[in-house]
Amino acid sequence: MRITKIAKAGTLESNDILIMVMPNESGNVELELESIVRQQFGEVIEQVILHKVKEMGIEGITIKAQDKGALDYTIGARVETAIKRAI
């Protein structure tokens, strides 16, 4: 499935993550992650985001994530909401 527009979910509050999604032409999943806990949790956060995208069967999406120390379920929920808003 493809998304059709730009959408976002989340905030820049502590323990939250701001997710912005936009369609891209390449058909790939592209992810840019900024996180205040990147050194400690960067790989985990990327996995959670990519897993959610795959689970929802989305292709051709660029994701910008600004993380302020969100837990995995928060990250998953924010990604899901952003994608649903973009479909």
Added chain:
Amino acid sequence: MNPGDQKILGSLDEAFDRLGISDGMTISFHHHLRNGDYVLNMVVEALAKRGIKDLIIAASSIFPVHTPLVKHMQSGVVTGIVANYISGPVAEAISRGELKKPAIMQTHGGRARAIESGDLHIDVAFIAAPTADTYGNINGVYGKSACGTLGYAVADAEYADKTVAITDNLVSFPACPIEISQVFVDYVVQVDSVGDPKGIVSGTTKITKDPVALIIAKRAGEVIKASGLVKNGMSFQTGAGGTSLAVAAELKEIMKRDGVVGSFASGGITGYLVEMLEEGLFRTLLDVQCFDLVAIESYRNNARHQFMSASMYGNPHTKGAVVNNLDIMILGATEIDTEYNVNVTTGSDGVIMGGSGGHSDTAAGSKLAIVVTQLLKARLPIIKDKVMTITTPGESVDVLVTERGIAVNPRRVDLIEILSKTKLKLMTIEELKTLAENISGLPKAIKTSEHIVAVVEYRDGSVIDVVRQCL
């Protein structure tokens, strides 16, 4: 100084000429003007212009306002730093390895000890003076840059080879009150401004509204109550952070309810503690540093709001420091490990972001040292197998209070016995650690190089840990 000699000099440059400042000297500063301080930058900049190199800066604390030190570190004007607390760009530059010699990080009491014993020899002390008279008597309570007590400047003034007062409020002799006496001061230099009042004090100190922090404060209050230490003559100290103040608020209610009058509260003093003094909950305050305008005013006007020097506060090698009289101490932590060692020196990324200040001194002296912290801060578990940097040794920390449970240091068998008879939720520190990691996941360890950028001294001068350069 002979009769008829003058101490007033026309400029900093004239002072430098008289002092004969040369390469490699150690110059000292106090941090009572905090993030509003102009004096350190003013002096180092002027010395840099004179081509001086290899200075060692012995400042009781360094703040973001001291960012110009970074360029002086890079150019070799400054090659050593000795401080009790370093935050902001200077701390980050040290962590990147930009200071030639490892920084030495002391405690408030340890610094006074080092200066008095000669371990830290100061060639020239530059004392930022909110008020000074023409013969070198200083106080911090009057003038546009008033900061309150000058507790951290005392050892510098007394033990430096030469002491210079730098003031923006020159008054005729004698100043009143006198906090630092003329007998220690060689010269007085008048400048336009020693500091920015907005950076010197915070307008008000506020209790946190964060519900998690309030729960922690409530639990800490219950631990204090259960410990049996809340009785007439009790003493208490806490920091100025939101959670620490919330603990003070809990204690206040307990003291009022039980009709208890304490002997003293100490430390950096906030308006909140002044309120407790004025309500009769403590007989006196012992103040090494005023945190806000209310504290400054109280210290100026209330004889029961008393001065203490850093040495009187925490120096372990005096004939008795105030911390030894302290019953209850509320402490913060960036990290705490399962041995109860506490880190307040480096952040979760391994970069220097603070330092002991009075943390180790008060933990060692007090009967009940309570660390209050959330279990997680921005996903990072606060309890570790090993803290990145040991600031305060676990043997001096008694209780950890978090929002999910309370852990008592196994060394305190007596406390465990008392607290286990209450309804408080006691857990082992390992259980709390697992609880946090189940929520956050296991963080990857921070990598550092072998290069040592800072040495952490315990209050007695022994090396308790080192800080390595981040990769």
